[in-house]
Amino acid sequence: MRFIDVLVGAAAFSGALASPTKTRKRADAFQFVGVSESGAEFGNTALPGQLGKDYTWPDHNAISTLIQKGFNTFRIPIMMERFIPKTLTGTVNETYAVGLDDIVTYITGQGAYAVIDPHNFGRYYNNIITDVSGFGAWWTVVAKRYATNEKVIFDTNNEFHDEDNALVGQLNQAAIDAIRGAGATSQYIFVEGNSWTGAWHWTSSGTAEAMGKLTDPSDKIVYEMHQYLDTDGSGTSPNCVSATIGAERLADATAWLKANGKKGLIGETAGGANAQCIQAVQGLLKHMQDNSDVWTGWLWWGAGPWWGDYMYGIEPPSGTAYTGVLPSLADYI
Numbered sequence: 001m002r003f004i005d006v007l008v009g010a011a012a013f014s015g016a017l018a019s020p021t022k023t024r025k026r027a028d029a030f031q032f033v034g035v036s037e038s039g040a041e042f043g044n045t046a047l048p049g050q051l052g053k054d055y056t057w058p059d060h061n062a063i064s065t066l067i068q069k070g071f072n073t074f075r076i077p078i079m080m081e082r083f084i085p086k087t088l089t090g091t092v093n094e095t096y097a098v099g100l101d102d103i104v105t106y107i108t109g110q111g112a113y114a115v116i117d118p119h120n121f122g123r124y125y126n127n128i129i130t131d132v133s134g135f136g137a138w139w140t141v142v143a144k145r146y147a148t149n150e151k152v153i154f155d156t157n158n159e160f161h162d163e164d165n166a167l168v169g170q171l172n173q174a175a176i177d178a179i180r181g182a183g184a185t186s187q188y189i190f191v192e193g194n195s196w197t198g199a200w201h202w203t204s205s206g207t208a209e210a211m212g213k214l215t216d217p218s219d220k221i222v223y224e225m226h227q228y229l230d231t232d233g234s235g236t237s238p239n240c241v242s243a244t245i246g247a248e249r250l251a252d253a254t255a256w257l258k259a260n261g262k263k264g265l266i267g268e269t270a271g272g273a274n275a276q277c278i279q280a281v282q283g284l285l286k287h288m289q290d291n292s293d294v295w296t297g298w299l300w301w302g303a304g305p306w307w308g309d310y311m312y313g314i315e316p317p318s319g320t321a322y323t324g325v326l327p328s329l330a331d332y333i
């Protein structure tokens with residue numbers, strides 16, 4: 001059984017909280033319940049890009065509001081090229097890095113987890129990363145920077161796709177080894193697979209085989225899979241296939257996690273603000289709760305200050321999912 005950390009002093013961070021600070025019970029089953037906080041990966045064709053024009057950082061007050069709603073995990077997509085611009089083995093761009101420092105410090109200062117998510121699809125300047133040791137070098141630099149913050153979680157890379165399954169396994173292992181070697185030995189690492197790390201394709205894509213062989217001296221890796229509920233599973237439609245599609249699409253991955261003694265997380269999911277999608281999402285979350293021996297939690301896609309009226313936007317106070325879906329998910333937070 002787990003409870004959200006008491007929100008000591010949340011009000012001290014902001015004079016504009018929408019409702020009084022409260023403590024709420026975390027759904028017993030889940031260790032991680034949260035959202036992706038987009039912004040710093042925006043404008044990814046403009047590299048390095050300009051702050052405020054091409055990209056932005058998540059909003060402190062929005063995060064504080066979501067914490068009050070019971071969320072405890074915030075995934076921060078960033079661009080690898082903005083953090084280390086010249087080569088994978090290069091040096092940090094401090095202008096960008098201090099932006100990440102700030103948001104990580106804010107989130108973890110409230111007792112929540114900050115997930116550092118290089119949102120690169122296994123690519124660097126649009127080329128599939130094949131330099132396994134270079135990928136490790138990138139992670140060494142980032143992990144050293146946050147090695148002493150217990151509430152930081154390292155997410156190896158967002159949605160590898162259309163590349164060799166064995167390579168994806170090697171890149172994940174290089175990241176794990178680099179992170180542990182950098183002295184970040186107690187933090188969780190979220191590992192992502194090939195085929196957009198889709199739960200519904202986890203075994204059929206073949207990514208499961210190489211991913212299942214990953215080793216971690218700290219034994220704290222979590223298999224981050226993504227699952228959308230539209231026809232092609234891409235997360236590009238507000239419609240869901242059926243009211244039961246959520247649970248159906250997870251069944252195979254659940255069986256794999258159990259058979260292999262692994263822990264999983266749905267690191268991205270969403271559906272439109274309509275009755276069928278709400279039922280489908282509830283079904284997905286209920287399935288995870290019922291199998292909480294292997295599922296550690298879920299993250300909604302997505303929050304962030306620049307989503308506007310995006311169909312899955314959960315940014316307070318007026319995001320489409322914030323007003324239209326979140327009120328129906330209380331049993332799973």
Ligand SMILES: *[C@@H]1O[C@H](CO)[C@@H](O)[C@H](O)[C@H]1NC(C)=O
Nearest residue numbers: 048049050051085093095096
């Ligand atoms: C470093 O980051 C800043 C802010 O994003 C950007 O303006 C600058 O051009 C970057 N420098 C390099 C070398 O990428």
